[in-house]
Amino acid sequence: xxxxxxxxxxxxxxxxxxxxxxxxxxxxxxxxxxxxxxxxxxxxxxxxxxxxxxxxxxxxxxxxxxxxxxxxxxxxxxxxxxxxxxxxxxxxxxxxxxxxxxxxxxxxxxxxxxxxxxxxxxxxxxxxxxxxxxxxxxxxxxxxxxxxxxxxxxxxxxxxxxxxxxxxxxxxxxxxxxxxxxxxxxxxxxxxxxxxxxxxxxxxxxxxxxxxxxxxxxxxxxxxxxxxxxxxxxxxx
Ligand SMILES: NC(=O)c1ccc[n+]([C@@H]2O[C@H](COP(=O)([O-])OP(=O)(O)OC[C@H]3O[C@@H](n4cnc5c(N)ncnc54)[C@H](OP(=O)(O)O)[C@@H]3O)[C@@H](O)[C@H]2O)c1
Numbered sequence: 001x002x003x004x005x006x007x008x009x010x011x012x013x014x015x016x017x018x019x020x021x022x023x024x025x026x027x028x029x030x031x032x033x034x035x036x037x038x039x040x041x042x043x044x045x046x047x048x049x050x051x052x053x054x055x056x057x058x059x060x061x062x063x064x065x066x067x068x069x070x071x072x073x074x075x076x077x078x079x080x081x082x083x084x085x086x087x088x089x090x091x092x093x094x095x096x097x098x099x100x101x102x103x104x105x106x107x108x109x110x111x112x113x114x115x116x117x118x119x120x121x122x123x124x125x126x127x128x129x130x131x132x133x134x135x136x137x138x139x140x141x142x143x144x145x146x147x148x149x150x151x152x153x154x155x156x157x158x159x160x161x162x163x164x165x166x167x168x169x170x171x172x173x174x175x176x177x178x179x180x181x182x183x184x185x186x187x188x189x190x191x192x193x194x195x196x197x198x199x200x201x202x203x204x205x206x207x208x209x210x211x212x213x214x215x216x217x218x219x220x221x222x223x224x225x226x227x228x229x230x231x232x233x234x235x236x237x
Contacts, residue, residue, distance in 0.1 A: 018193040020047030024087030026191070027051045029079045029101065032063040035117060036092035038163025039155060040064075042171065044072035046194040051075050053082030083108035088115060088191065090155070095120040095131065095138055102145040110148035113184045116209075117155035118142075119216040127221050130214035137210035139178065152179040152188045153209040154200070156216055159229035170197025173231025177202055178209050201234050 026043050028036040031052030040050040044067060052074060054060035060076030067074035076082075083089050083105050089112050093101055098118050102109070118138040120131040135141040139153035154177045162171050175192040177200050179185040189200030203212065215232070222230040 018190040020194065023048050023187070023191055023194075025049045025051060025085055026088045026090065027053055027077075027082035027086035028090045028092050029053045029083065029105070030091065030093035031076070031082070032059050033092060033094075034160035034164055035155075035158075036090065037063055038160045039090060039092065039117075039158075040074060041067055041072065042163055042195045043191070044074045047073070048191075048194065049073040051077050051082040051085055053077060053079035055079060057081070080105055080108050083112065086112065088113045088188070090115045090117060091142065092117055094118070098138055099141050099145055102142055106146055106148065109146050112149050113187065114142060114146055114149045114151045115155065115188055116142045116151060116153050117158075119156050119213045121213075121217055121220075127224065128217040130210075130217055133210070136207060137213050139206050139209035139213070143180075143206055150179070150181045150184045151206065152177060152181075152184050153206060153212060154178070154188050154192065156209075156213050157219055157232055158198075159219075159223075159231060161229045162231070171195050171231075172197040174198070174234050175200045176212050176232070176234075178204050178206055178212065180205055201237065 028040045030036045032054045040052050044050045052060045052064045057078040064074045064076035116139040120133050120138050121128045122131050143151040177185045177189045185202050192198045192200030219230045
């Protein structure tokens with residue numbers, strides 16, 4: 001019998017026009033954590049060369065080794081070298097330290113598409129909640145720190161557990177993609193499309209990234225209540 005996951009991936013197949021070659025190399029800052037490792041492994045499984053970044057090159061190589069051993073095009077480097085070598089750089093570090101890290105890498109990130117998936121969230125006895133961010137969102141903070149980069153917000157609502165679960169062939173979720181540059185948001189939408197079951201959808205300019213980041217707090221509440229790894233689906237498109 002077909003699973004609900006099969007049914008969804010039939011509804012939302014990877015579009016035939018998304019090809020790994022158009023993305024160049026993708027680097028992941030903080031690629032040693034579950035979100036960065038998970039995204040990196042999925043992109044590499046689709047044929048995109050990936051460099052996992054870390055504050056420590058040895059830690060990055062350690063995170064990359066099992067994927068490389070499995071035949072995936074994944075290597076590890078320190079964050080600066082990873083950023084310098086890539087066309088697209090995903091930021092997957094905790095909100096604490098996000099601004100400082102980006103400012104320190106502004107030269108390496110100049111001219112690159114920087115994809116921020118950082119959620120400024122706090123946690124207390126009542127669960128997860130949105131932190132106030134002066135710039136409006138982590139993505140806008142990234143754009144302010146990186147005037148010479150093209151910042152896109154995406155993947156904030158995608159569960160690392162699902163990304164890292166090798167028994168799941170598909171990650172059945174939509175990815176809201178926000179930014180000011182249409183070519184860049186289209187490219188990152190297609191990057192999401194490369195992961196079977198996933199669909200990238202343009203969702204507005206960076207000034208609307210705050211509620212996408214905050215929505216992750218709702219998803220965490222849903223996960224706790226329903227013992228799930230919830231994502232989102234947009235209807236009628
Ligand atoms: N986990 C999820 O399900 C999920 C889902 C959607 C979005 N996100 C977002 O993705 C980001 C990463 O999530 P995660 O769960 O993978 O986080 P994490 O494991 O806490 O951190 C990821 C990596 O960031 C690096 N790092 C930690 N503190 C840092 C600092 N102060 N400055 C620079 N680098 C630092 C560490 O790598 P090194 O020590 O090797 O440098 C760490 O392995 C977060 O912003 C989160 O909101 C997560």
